Amino acid sequence: MQRRKWIWYLLLGMNVMLLALLEMQYVKNQRIQEQIAGKVLRFHVLANSDTAEDQNLKLAVRDAVGSRMAELLSDVPDREACEQVVEAHLPEIAETAQAVVREAGYEYEVHAAIEETEFPSKTYGKFTFPAGKYEALRVVIGEGEGHNWWCVMYPNMCFEGSMYEVVDESAGEELKKVLSKEEYRAVLEEGNYKVRCRYLTFLDDLKE
Numbered sequence: 001m002q003r004r005k006w007i008w009y010l011l012l013g014m015n016v017m018l019l020a021l022l023e024m025q026y027v028k029n030q031r032i033q034e035q036i037a038g039k040v041l042r043f044h045v046l047a048n049s050d051t052a053e054d055q056n057l058k059l060a061v062r063d064a065v066g067s068r069m070a071e072l073l074s075d076v077p078d079r080e081a082c083e084q085v086v087e088a089h090l091p092e093i094a095e096t097a098q099a100v101v102r103e104a105g106y107e108y109e110v111h112a113a114i115e116e117t118e119f120p121s122k123t124y125g126k127f128t129f130p131a132g133k134y135e136a137l138r139v140v141i142g143e144g145e146g147h148n149w150w151c152v153m154y155p156n157m158c159f160e161g162s163m164y165e166v167v168d169e170s171a172g173e174e175l176k177k178v179l180s181k182e183e184y185r186a187v188l189e190e191g192n193y194k195v196r197c198r199y200l201t202f203l204d205d206l207k208e
Contacts, residue, residue, distance in 0.1 A: 032186050033132040039178050040129075041082050042136035043069070043153040044117055047146030048108050054146050057104055061097045062149055065112075065139055066158055068096055073156065079178070082154035086114060086137050097139050108142030119150065124157050127175065127187045154178075 043066070047058035072089060076082040086093070094112040101108050115138050121131040129152070137153060151158035155174035176184050 030132070032183055033130040036129065036179060036183050036187065037132060037134045039079055039183075040134065040152055041079055041086070041114075041154040042117070042119065042134050042150055043158055044119075044136040044138045044148060044150045046138065046140045046144035046148040048106075048142030048144065049146040051146075054141070057101065057106065057108075058141060058146065058149060060104065061100050061110070061139060061141060064096050064100045065093055068093070069137075069153065070156075070158075073154065076154065079154050083114060083135070086153075090114075093137070093139065097141070101141065106142075110142075111138075111140045111144075113138055122150065124152065125172075127157075127172070128189075129187055 045058055045062045045065070048054040068089075069086070072085050073082055076085055090112050094110050097110040097112065101110060114135060116133050117136045117138060119129070119131060119134050119136075122129050136150070152175075155171065155178050157171045157175065175187070179187070
C-alpha cells in the first residue's frame with residue numbers, strides 16, 4: 001500500500017513537471033508566432049458563400065488581384081515597403097476585384113483592406129506557419145461568408161508561376177532571409193506547434 005502511494009506521488013510529480021514544460025513550450029511557440037507575424041504579410045480572399053459559383057468567383061478574383069500584386073511587389077525590399085505599396089493601391093485592388101465580379105454578372109460589393117486576421121495553421125510546400133494573428137490584405141467579396149483562400153504575400157509565396165500555392169526554392173530562400181534562424185527552423189519543422197497531451201491520461205488509468 002505504501003509503495004503504491006509513493007508511485008502515485010511520483011506520477012503526480014511527473015505530471016506537474018510535464019504540464020510546466022508544456023506551458024513553457026506553449027509560451028515559446030506563441031512568442032515565435034508573434035515574431036513571424038511581424039515579418040510577413042498575408043493575402044486573404046473571402047468568397048461570398050460556399051456555392052460552386054461563388055467559390056469559382058473567389059478564385060477568379062484571387063487570380064486577378066494576385067497577378068496585379070505580383071507586378072507591384074516584384075521589387076519591394078522589406079515587409080514595411082510591401083505594406084506601403086499595398087496601402088497605396090487599395091482602391092485599385094478593390095476596383096480590380098470589383099471588375100471581375102461585375103464581368104461575371106454579380107452585384108456583390110468588394111472590400112479591400114489591410115487587417116489583422118486570425119489564421120489557422122497552414123502549410124505551404126514544406127513550410128508550416130503556426131496559427132495566430134497576422135496582418136493581411138483581405139479582399140472580401142459580398143458577405144464574405146464562404147470558404148476562403150490565403151497565402152503569404154511577403155515574402156512572396158503566392159505568385160511563383162501561377163496564383164496557386166507554388167512554393168519553389170527561391171521562395172524558401174526569401175523566407176530564410178526574412179526570418180531568424182529560430183523562426184525559420186520553426187516553420188520548417190512540420191507539426192512543431194501541435195502540442196499533444198494525450199499521455200497525461202495515464203494517471204486517470206492508474207486511479208481506475
